[in-house]
Amino acid sequence: MRILNHTMAGAPVEVRVLEGRGDSAELLNFCTHTPVLAMDTETTGLDIYAANFRIRTVQFGHADLAYVVPVEYGFGDLATEGLRRSRTLVCHNAPFDLLSLDRTGLADFEKLAPRVRDTRLMAHQLDSRAQGEGGIGHGLKDLAEALIDDQAPDTQTGLHQVFRQLGLRVSEGFAQIDLAHPVYLLYAGLDVILTHRLHTVLTAEIQRRQVAQLVDFDHQVQQATSRMQRRGMLLDVEYTERLVVELRDDAEAARREAAQWGVTKVGSPAQVAEALIAMGEELAERTAGGAWKVDKQVLGGLADPGRGRGANPLAAAVLAAKRADKWRTSYAEAMLANRDSHDRIHPTINALQARTARMSVSNPPLQQLPSRDWRIRQCILAEPGHVILSADFASVELRVLAALADEQAMKSLIQNGVDLHDSTAAALFGPNFTKAQRQLAKAIAFGKVYGGGAAGIARQTGVELSIVERAVAGFDRTYPAISRLSHRLRDRVRLTGERWVTTPTGRRIHLDSDRLYAATNYLIQPTARDIAAQALLAIEDAGYGEFLRMVIHDEFLASVPAVDAEEIGHGITQAMSMTLRGVPIDADFEVGGRSWGSLYGAPATGHFFAQTHKVATHSSGSVEAPTEPHGEGGAAS
DNA sequence: ACGACGCGCCAC
DNA sequence: AAACGTGGCGCGTCGT
Secondary structure: OEEEEEEEOOEEEEEEEOOOHHHHHHHHHHHHHOOEEEEEEEEOOOOOOOOOOOEEEEEEEOOOEEEEEEHHHOOHHHHHHHHHHOOEEEEOOHHHHHHHHHHOOOOOHHHHHHHEEEHHHHHHHHOOOOOOOOOOOOOHHHHHHHHOOOOOOHHHHHHHHHHHHOOOOHHHHHHHOOOOOHHHHHHHHHHHHHHHHHHHHHHHHHHHHOOHHHHHHHHHHHHHHHHHHHHOEEEOHHHHHHHHHHHHHHHHHHHHHHHOOOOOOOOOHHHHHHHHHHOOOOOOOEOOOOOEOOOHHHHHHHHOOOOOOOOOHHHHHHHHHHHHHHHHHHHHHHHHHOEOOOOEEOOEEEOOOOOOOOOEEEOOOHHHOOOOOOOOHHHEEOOOOEEEEEEEEOOHHHHHHHHHHOOHHHHHHHHOOOOHHHHHHHHHHOOOOOHHHHHHHHHHHHHHHHOOOHHHHHHHHOOOHHHHHHHHHHHHHHOHHHHHHHHHHHHHHHHHOOOEEEOOOOOEEEOOHHHHHHHHHHHHHHHHHHHHHHHHHHHHHOOOHHHEEEEOOOEEEEEEEHHHHHHHHHHHHHHHOEEEOOEEEOEEEEEOOOEHHHHHOOOOOOOOOOOOOOEEOOOOOOOOOOOOOOOOOOOOO
């Protein structure tokens, strides 16, 4: 056993590195008898599903002792046995370690996950703000520096220096540094010691705040998203490769066009602005930094102006080039680069990312693929013999707003299945309202969800401010409880000095004192997220989990056998449906063809027409607290 | 050469 | 009186 000594928070700690089979008894004894065992892995990189991905070490530890198991030296079986004997395991960002162990065959995800506590989830519950938002952040080093030892990040800094001295980038260093390097081993060992100490601190605070049930819920949800990540989704590689070529050609053609006016970099706003001015265009808006603003809206106005003016070909070319570049690099090439050896992508799902607890998806960013054009989504396929199914909530944030504000007029409209925006438009503009007036009514409703005012809605819609102001006043008269809610939330801050809102599920979201108007959104968005999260668990409980491929805030994407698609769609929407304070939270589903693009207007393959089918379901169940049985008809408190 | 940051654009 | 929420990611720019 190789011993490395260090101090943490002023007291000695020890890192023991296995050197031979003779050390195995001590390690396994430690794993068996440590009631709360911190665990971590060091790997060759973050791309778990890449062909050359490997686990280099697995570490175990408690508050002042860590064991490093060098898997790369042939001790993988000892890591496996240590994990098997462990009781409660603690990880920081468990999905990464559990999926890495699962992927490399060292431990089954299903066996480990139920015993794992994740300090990242716990920390998010205590303060969901990222660094730079006034919070500590959720990285192990951020948290350890703030809560354990302010010198905790030094080892990481030291390791990065070692990488640099070796001529390696940080991303290369983890794969290439000698496994015997003492700084690397120390870093590996200290991480589990920090994780263990962090768990102790966070557990006490979670007990004090009585949010243990919510933290358990978050763990279950994270298990479900990890299984989704492991499942991955099938990529149409040939199509995607053709699309890359097509987008590159589009961009090059547009770039040549732009070059005629001297623009060599379409991504340089300064260059674009200069060329436009040289063409005689008059720019009006500036960015916050004082530069001429030439964003999509400005360029769009020049490229496609109203009557009496010519279209500016440079503006159109710049827009076209940038769009083709973005679609190619961020989406099409990202999908090809992230695929595994079975042509599947496994986007990283962060089940608890945003300040509002919303999920995020990256590598590639599947929550934000273009939706007005089917070409990017066409890259994603259902399994052979399957079709794509999408199930989504019906205007969930507005329903949550009505429920939490207890806005009676809005609640009864929803309960009676009346179109909310039609009704609002009729109340504001009379029964013969125009399409544009309905759009304004809808924009105001969304503005309320975001905490926006008349000016913001006017900017968003392009409608004259005085008209918007009158409409907003009418909205407030029609739905008075909504303004009352936002005022109540702000008054509460003034009265109690507590700068946060607490959601029905017990989530605490901190408010910025200069943005108190965000309080309404901070109540709605996390609640909508928790509704979707509970639905995810309900879908798994109903036996449909294996079909799930992705979650996009209020939508679930699935690959289902073509012959059972309707039945599964009904089952999934049934599981998603619930009631929030008397307001039905309903879901609809659509069945497409083989590719995701079929739901966005792509010509179907194998069929003459895309088979889409919208079905509204009835609500059942409730969502007052995340631990209530889901999918059941039980009444809420 | 690398990293941080502003800006812009994609989604819900 | 006024106040538009949450992310990921690529490019260009600027600092080290």
